Amino acid sequence: MKLNIRELILFWAAFAVMFYLPSSSRADTTFGRHQHEAQGVVSAQEKRTVATFEQRVKDYVKLRNRIKAKVPKLSKDSTPEQIAAFEKASVEALRVARAGAKPGDLFTPDMAQLIRTTLKSEFKPTEKKEIRKVVLEAEAARAPLRVNYPYPDSSEFTETPAKVLLRLPQLPKEVKYRYVGRNLFLVDTDNNLIIDYMLDALP
Amino acid sequence: MRLMRRSSSVLTTAALILFAFLNPTLCQTAASRNAQGSRVSQPARPGLPLSLPLKDGSVRFAVIGDTGTGSSKQQQIADVMIRYRERFPFDTVLLLGDNLYGTETPADYRKKFSDVYQSLLDNKVKFYATLGNHDEPNERFYENFNMNGKEYYRFTKGNVAFYSLNSNYMDKKQLEWLESELAKDTSEWKICFFHHPPYSSGGKHGSDKPLREVIEPIFVKYGVNVVLNGHDHFYERIKPQKGIYYFVSGAGGKLREGNVKENSPLTDKYFDSDMSFMLVEIAKNQMYFQAVSRTGETVDTGVLANQKKQK
Numbered sequence: 001m002k003l004n005i006r007e008l009i010l011f012w013a014a015f016a017v018m019f020y021l022p023s024s025s026r027a028d029t030t031f032g033r034h035q036h037e038a039q040g041v042v043s044a045q046e047k048r049t050v051a052t053f054e055q056r057v058k059d060y061v062k063l064r065n066r067i068k069a070k071v072p073k074l075s076k077d078s079t080p081e082q083i084a085a086f087e088k089a090s091v092e093a094l095r096v097a098r099a100g101a102k103p104g105d106l107f108t109p110d111m112a113q114l115i116r117t118t119l120k121s122e123f124k125p126t127e128k129k130e131i132r133k134v135v136l137e138a139e140a141a142r143a144p145l146r147v148n149y150p151y152p153d154s155s156e157f158t159e160t161p162a163k164v165l166l167r168l169p170q171l172p173k174e175v176k177y178r179y180v181g182r183n184l185f186l187v188d189t190d191n192n193l194i195i196d197y198m199l200d201a202l203p
Numbered sequence: 204m205r206l207m208r209r210s211s212s213v214l215t216t217a218a219l220i221l222f223a224f225l226n227p228t229l230c231q232t233a234a235s236r237n238a239q240g241s242r243v244s245q246p247a248r249p250g251l252p253l254s255l256p257l258k259d260g261s262v263r264f265a266v267i268g269d270t271g272t273g274s275s276k277q278q279q280i281a282d283v284m285i286r287y288r289e290r291f292p293f294d295t296v297l298l299l300g301d302n303l304y305g306t307e308t309p310a311d312y313r314k315k316f317s318d319v320y321q322s323l324l325d326n327k328v329k330f331y332a333t334l335g336n337h338d339e340p341n342e343r344f345y346e347n348f349n350m351n352g353k354e355y356y357r358f359t360k361g362n363v364a365f366y367s368l369n370s371n372y373m374d375k376k377q378l379e380w381l382e383s384e385l386a387k388d389t390s391e392w393k394i395c396f397f398h399h400p401p402y403s404s405g406g407k408h409g410s411d412k413p414l415r416e417v418i419e420p421i422f423v424k425y426g427v428n429v430v431l432n433g434h435d436h437f438y439e440r441i442k443p444q445k446g447i448y449y450f451v452s453g454a455g456g457k458l459r460e461g462n463v464k465e466n467s468p469l470t471d472k473y474f475d476s477d478m479s480f481m482l483v484e485i486a487k488n489q490m491y492f493q494a495v496s497r498t499g500e501t502v503d504t505g506v507l508a509n510q511k512k513q514k
Contacts, residue, residue: 077346080312087341130412137408138336154305156336159399162373162417170375189340 268299268433300335300398
């Protein structure tokens with residue numbers, strides 16, 4: 001029995017859906033895995049949303065690493081003066097390079113909604129209560145909701161609960177998630193620049 | 204009620220310290236007799252009592268958390284620590300986070316750290332820091348915090364492996380690193396120190412349960428012996444949890460007076476009426492500890508056996 005081209009394509013597409021896609025979605029990120037478990041399937045749209053987010057994070061890291069290479073480097077034995085000079089120089093250069101950056105550049109509306117949905121559906125009520133306690137007890141309210149500005153160094157750096165981190169897409173070491181009240185920031189590890197933020201991200 | 208407890212424990216505690224002087228190996232028995240979760244207070248003595256045995260070849264260090272205020276009280280407790288070093292020559296201090304509160308200008312580094320501990324720095328005492336919720340991540344590059352540019356790291360002294368963890372951001376990468384390091388660690392003692400306490404009886408913060416649920420299984424699986432935390436601004440020795448000894452020592456620069464919950468089932472001993480730090484000595488399979496207040500009072504002391512050796 002001969003199969004025509006259309007039937008062959010359909011066969012391989014079905015094969016891929018049955019075997020390839022579920023395993024690849026598990027391998028992608030913890031975020032994807034939990035989505036898969038919680039909702040039965042990660043839609044193609046959701047995968048694209050996460051991929052876009054991860055690509056934009058990578059693009060940011062490339063940019064900041066190019067800039068970091070041009071400012072005085074920090075050694076493991078730096079003085080406070082060297083640390084201050086590094087932070088000032090790298091923040092200023094990055095802010096100029098990212099002129100025009102706006103909320104939602106990385107946390108696109110789709111990505112923000114996906115994070116909200118995931119975090120709200122992933123935890124038991126008792127877990128939600130404990131996570132909220134950890135996040136909301138921090139006194140970080142003074143941090144401004146302003147992209148491309150440094151997180152104020154007089155503000156507390158809220159603990160980002162491990163259980164939340166394990167549900168979100170993993171970030172490269174240069175970038176971190178940080179809660180400020182109910183909102184979730186993306187900040188640069190080395191200079192605390194607010195790269196982006198999204199509202200209402202508590203489980 | 205608290206005053207009654209305090210007065211009733213004064214004589215007992217003074218006797219225990221004297222007892223510990225005469226025979227430090229009996230500290231554990233002595234301490235446990237008074238381990239009713241009661242606040243301990245005793246008169247300061249001019250000679251600064253030491254209940255640590257000063258054994259040959261032992262690993263000695265001090266522990267202090269939540270220091271970085273730059274206040275006169277921070278200096279006062281640092282001075283007690285410096286005086287204690289004359290009797291107990293330690294070469295290492297573990298900083299349990301919140302090393303610098305508020306702004307972190309070069310002047311702040313001096314006022315809130317290097318000026319305060321200058322005498323120890325001059326004497327080549329090494330500070331090993333962990334990051335608290337008030338610490339900028341770039342503190343990891345500061346020469347006197349010995350973090351080697353890393354947010355989490357391991358170092359060893361004798362038969363003891365120390366793990367400084369970043370509890371602000373316990374992500375998958377850090378958990379995998381911790382697990383892989385512990386899996387191959389053959390040290391007799393494994394001590395983890397980080398800012399947020401998995402167990403605490405603090406009314407303000409208390410136990411960080413989301414953190415505990417993630418890291419405690421790793422500690423248990425790989426035989427971590429001792430966990431040291433700050434964040435809550437008092438001293439508390441927790442009853443062993445799943446075989447692990449936990450301490451909160453977060454009163455090196457701030458005090459949250461009276462913040463330990465009364466009758467907490469977690470507490471073995473606590474002290475929340477003044478600031479404090481700890482002195483620790485590890486000799487073979489025993490860990491001796493002494494918690495000291497800002498006025499030089501010993502507020503807790505004892506000896507803990509290595510859990511692996513007990514089995």
